[in-house]
Every structure is written in structure tokens, then in C-alpha cells.
Amino acid sequence: MVGVTGTLVLAGTPIGDTADAPPRLAAELERADVVAAEDTRRLRRLTQALGVHTQGRVVSYFEGNESARTPELVEALEGGARVLLVTDAGMPSVSDPGYRLVAACVEKDIKVTAVPGPSAVLTALALSGLPVDRFCFEGFLPRKAGERLGRLREVEGERRTLVYFEAPHRLDDTLAAMAEVFGAERRAAVCRELTKTYEEVKRGPLKDLAAWAAEGVRGEITVVVEGAPQTGPAELDAEELVRRVQIREEAGERRKEAIAAVATETGLPKREVFDAVVAAKNAARQSPADGKGLS
Numbered sequence: 001m002v003g004v005t006g007t008l009v010l011a012g013t014p015i016g017d018t019a020d021a022p023p024r025l026a027a028e029l030e031r032a033d034v035v036a037a038e039d040t041r042r043l044r045r046l047t048q049a050l051g052v053h054t055q056g057r058v059v060s061y062f063e064g065n066e067s068a069r070t071p072e073l074v075e076a077l078e079g080g081a082r083v084l085l086v087t088d089a090g091m092p093s094v095s096d097p098g099y100r101l102v103a104a105c106v107e108k109d110i111k112v113t114a115v116p117g118p119s120a121v122l123t124a125l126a127l128s129g130l131p132v133d134r135f136c137f138e139g140f141l142p143r144k145a146g147e148r149l150g151r152l153r154e155v156e157g158e159r160r161t162l163v164y165f166e167a168p169h170r171l172d173d174t175l176a177a178m179a180e181v182f183g184a185e186r187r188a189a190v191c192r193e194l195t196k197t198y199e200e201v202k203r204g205p206l207k208d209l210a211a212w213a214a215e216g217v218r219g220e221i222t223v224v225v226e227g228a229p230q231t232g233p234a235e236l237d238a239e240e241l242v243r244r245v246q247i248r249e250e251a252g253e254r255r256k257e258a259i260a261a262v263a264t265e266t267g268l269p270k271r272e273v274f275d276a277v278v279a280a281k282n283a284a285r286q287s288p289a290d291g292k293g294l295s
Contacts, residue, residue: 005110006033006081008073010098012117015089015220016195018049022117026052032084034076036061036069038097042088061085066097070104077110089220090120095139095165120194121163124222127201128161128189131227135161141174148174152181154251157244157265159227166221175210178225182206187226193219236266238276245277 009028014020029035029047033056037043040060047054061069073083085092085101091114092098105112125132138155141148141164155162166174171190178188184207192200198219202212206225241262248258259277263270 005108006077006079006083007111007113008077008101008105009082009084009113009115010092010102011084011086011115012091012119013046013086013089014195015118015120015123016193016199018046020118020195021046021050022115024115025117026050028084028115029054029086031082032056033081034059034073034083036073036083036085036101038062038087043086046086056082056084061097061101063097066100070100073101074104074108074110077105078108090118091116094119094121094137118195120165120191120220120222123194124189124191124201124224125161125163127191127194128224129203130161130187130189130224132161134159134227135163137163140165140167141177143170145173145177148177149181150250152177153247156181156247157228159230159265161227162225164223164225166223168217168219168221171217171221171223172210172213174223175206175213178223179206179210182225182228189224190217191222191224192217194222236268238279241266241268241273241276242280245273 009032011025011028012022013025029050029052032054035043035054035056035058037058037060039062040058043058059069059073061073077083085098087096087098090096093102102112121137125135136155136158138151141151164174175188175190178186185205187204188206188209189201189203190209190213192198192202196219202209204212244262244265245255245258248261249255253261255277259273260270262268263273266273
């Protein structure tokens with residue numbers, strides 16, 4: 001029928017225990033015309049554990065071929081195919097392949113649906129013991145130390161609980177950087193091997209967690225960090241306001257937007273933040289030899 005396209009199904013897969021697989025996953029695996037998997041070997045192990053057989057074509061879809069394979073999958077969808085996308089663990093698109101395909105489908109007005117499933121983000125958040133009413137997911141931090149510190153400084157004043165993914169061999173460096181930027185006493189939780197045999201949740205101040213991780217940690221890691229404490233306006237001087245604006249500008253925000261954001265997070269009038277920025281700019285112009293600040 002003219003105008004009828006297929007359906008893209010994003011399917012959540014277990015983050016550890018295969019018994020956590022959503023009931024619909026087995027049915028979708030057998031029903032799909034095409035199964036796009038981040039790792040076809042892990043898909044094979046999953047189907048064996050679930051006792052199902054894929055009837056459709058199985059193709060790999062991972063970070064290295066995501067851009068090239070997306071048009072192929074869109075073409076199949078435009079031809080009426082039901083395409084099932086699964087990643088190694090958790091929900092596709094969440095720090096995993098999938099975003100490009102979903103965006104392409106939205107652009108082509110192709111139906112996208114999901115089979116909800118386990119999530120390392122939500123599981124770690126729930127187990128952390130930290131506030132869960134408001135949170136933000138930051139994914140993986142950059143591997144290079146300088147870039148990692150820069151990314152952390154972008155959210156230094158964030159009052160919502162922060163959730164990160166991290167590789168075990170970088171965990172100690174990441175926790176040490178967090179302690180440096182957020183404060184050594186900021187509470188956090190390191191969630192390791194969630195839902196698996198050796199599941200472990202280590203809670204405590206960032207300085208203590210960094211020391212623990214320095215001894216070596218294995219497994220898949222999710223880090224949950226307490227948000228920044230409420231800072232009263234009286235505790236912030238002009239230099240601190242300027243510093244926060246600079247951090248946001250270096251992250252790509254326009255100055256006007258950065259000033260508005262700093263005003264919101266500090267509870268100060270925008271005019272007060274603006275005046276601090278202007279004063280710093282003028283001071284830098286008057287002392288070009290050693291002046292530091294906004295240009």
C-alpha cells in the first residue's frame with residue numbers, strides 16, 4: 001500500500017540478569033524482519049538464554065558502522081519491514097547506538113516504538129541512596145584529563161543528582177577529578193555489575209571512593225553523584241560569578257545565555273551577574289599585561 005512504512009522497535013535488553021528481559025522482547029525477536037544488534041555474538045547468547053529463534057535477517061549496528069548502516073535500515077523500513085534494534089545492555093540510544101536511526105526515522109515519518117526494559121541509569125539512581133526527584137544523565141566523560149575536568153566544571157553548580165557511566169580502568173581518575181571539582185566531601189555512589197552475581201554499591205564521599213577505586217575495580221560501572229548544595233547569594237562574590245559565566249562560555253554558550261543561567265542557579269538578579277561580568281571585562285582592559293577575565 002502506498003505510503004505505508006514499517007516500524008522501528010527499540011528494545012531494552014537485560015543489563016545483567018537475563019531473567020530481567022521484558023516479556024515482549026522474545027516475541028519481537030521472533031517477529032522482526034531485521035534485527036540490528038550492537039554485537040551479534042551477544043545477541044546469539046541472549047536468544048539462546050531466552051529460548052527463541054530470530055526469523056529475520058540479523059545485521060550488526062554499532063558505533064563504527066552506525067552512520068553507514070542507517071540508510072540501509074531506513075530503506076528497509078520504507079519498504080515495510082519491522083526492524084528491531086537491540087544493544088548489548090539497556091536501552092538503545094542511551095549512550096548506545098540508536099540516536100541516528102531514530103532521528104532518520106522521525107525525519108522520514110517512520111513509526112518508532114519501544115519495548116521498555118532494564119536501565120543502568122535508573123537502577124543505579126534508585127540504589128544510590130541519593131535524591132532522585134531531579135537528576136541528569138551525563139553519559140561517559142572524556143578520556144583526556146583536561147577535557148574531563150572541563151566537562152565536570154560545566155556542571156559544578158548543578159543541583160540535580162548526576163549520573164555517569166565509566167570504564168573500570170578510568171574510575172579512579174574520574175572519581176579523583178570529581179573530588180577536585182565537586183569537593184572531596186560530596187556524596188556519591190559507585191554501582192558495579194548491577195543485577196549480576198557480584199553486584200556491589202559503594203557509597204561515601206568522593207575522596208573515599210577515589211581511594212577505594214585506586215586499588216582496582218572490575219565490571220561495568222555507573223556513578224551517581226549528589227547535586228551541588230544550595231548556595232546563598234551572599235556567599236558568592238563577583239569573581240565567582242564571573243568564573244561561572246566563563247565556564248559556560250567556554251562550553252559554547254553565548255554570554256547572554258551564560259549570564260541568565262548563572263543568575264538562575266545562584267538566585268541572583270541577572271543585572272547583578274551582568275554588572276560583575278562588565279566590571280571584570282573593564283578591569284582586564286585597564287590591565288592588559290596581567291589582567292585575566294572576559295574579553
